[in-house]
Amino acid sequence: MAAQTDLCSLVGDIAELGSAKRLVDVGSGFSAPAAQWRSSHGSLDISCVNINFQQLLSAMKAEEKMSLLNATSTALPLSDESADRIVALESAQHFRLLEKFISKSRKVLKPNGLLIIVMPVVTQAKPFFKLGILA
Template sequence: MTAYEPETADEEIAPAVREVYGPVDLSSVPAFAGGFINFGDWQGMSLEHPLSTEDRVRSERNLYRRVLRALAPEAGRSRAVEIGCGLGLGGALALGEFGCAAVTGVDIHPEQLARARAAHADLLARDPRRFRFVRGAAERMPCADGEFDRLYSVEAAQHFRDLTAFARESARVLRPAGRLAVTSFFVPDADPAKAQALAERLDSFATGLDQPHPLPTLLDALRAAGLADVCAESIGEHVWPGFDHFLAGVDLPAGWPRNFLGAYRDGLLDYYVITARRPAH
C-alpha cells in the first residue's frame, strides 16, 4: 500500500461550485432542508398532500440509505470513503445505522469541510480514527492504494470534472473485492443536443455548477479502470416527482429548479444508482 497525499489547489474548484458551497451555503437553503444536500428518495411517500420539512429530511436520509444498502458494508469491518461528503451527515449515518468500522469524508471545498468538522466535533474528538475529513478532489483522492473496502458518493458526481480520472482513482483506493456505489443525475445517452437543452432549462447547467455527464461515460470509465459488475439502476421516478411536489410548497427565489421534473420526463436527464466492484484477484 502506498501513501498518496496530493495537494488540492483552490483553482481546481469550479467558480460556481466555490460560490454555491461557500458563501451561498446550499445546506442552509430551504429546498435542501436538513443539510444532506440531495434531491431525495421519496419512494413510499404520498404525494397527494403537501410535503413537510420533516418529509424532506427523510427523503434525503432515504437516498443515503438506498446507496448504503447497495454498498452492503459489513458491520464492524468495512472501512468506507465518501467522495463529496459535504457536511458529513451521510458519513455519520453510515457509522450509526450501517455499522461501518470507519468512514473518511473527502470534499474539495474547504468551507464545506470546516462546516463538517464543526457539525461532528464531538464524534471526531471521541474517536478520530473512526470518522475523519480530508480535503481532496474526486480525480485525485488523498488516499492510499487499497485503503478502503467501500467507496460511495451521493449526488456529487455531477460536479466532477473528469469521470475517467474518478473511475481510475476509485479502482485504486478500493481493496480487492471492494465495492462502489454512486448516485447522481446524468444524461441517459451521449446525445450532445441534450446538454444544450439542459443549459437552456436549468441554471445549474448554464452556470457550470452541474455538468451534463452522459451515463455511458461513467459506466465505460469504471469498466476501463478494471472494475467488474458495473450496472446502473434508474431511480428517477422516486426522485423527481417527490422533489418537485415538495418545491410546490417552498418559497423559491427562482423558478428554474422545478424544471428538473420536466427535463426528466423529456428524457434529458435521469437519476441513477451505479454499482461496481473491484475483482478479488
C-alpha cells in the first residue's frame, strides 16, 4: 500500500497537479489514485474513466466528488481541449490500440496539457522478476 501511495505522489508531482484544474484518470480501476490526488489537490476536478462498470460502482460508493465515466481509452467522452492532465497509471498496457488512446488524448488536452503514462516494464530476462517504470 505504501508503494502505491508513493507512486501516486510521484505521478502527482510529475503531472504538476498543483497547477492543474481538470484531470482525467484513464483506466482508473477502483479510483484509489484519484482519491489520493483529490485529497492532496482538493480543487482539482477529476474524471475517472474505466471500461469496468463494476469498478466504477465501487468507486462511486467510496468517492462522490469525482465524475465517473464508463468508457474505453479510445472513446473518451470528453470535449476537445477540456483537460489539463490525462493520466494512465498502470493501465495503458491493457489499452488496445495505444496509438488511438494517445491521439484521442491529444484532442482532449488543452494546449500545453500533459499526458502521463506509467506502465510496468520488465527490466530483466526473467519476466515478473523485477519491474521498472517506462518513462
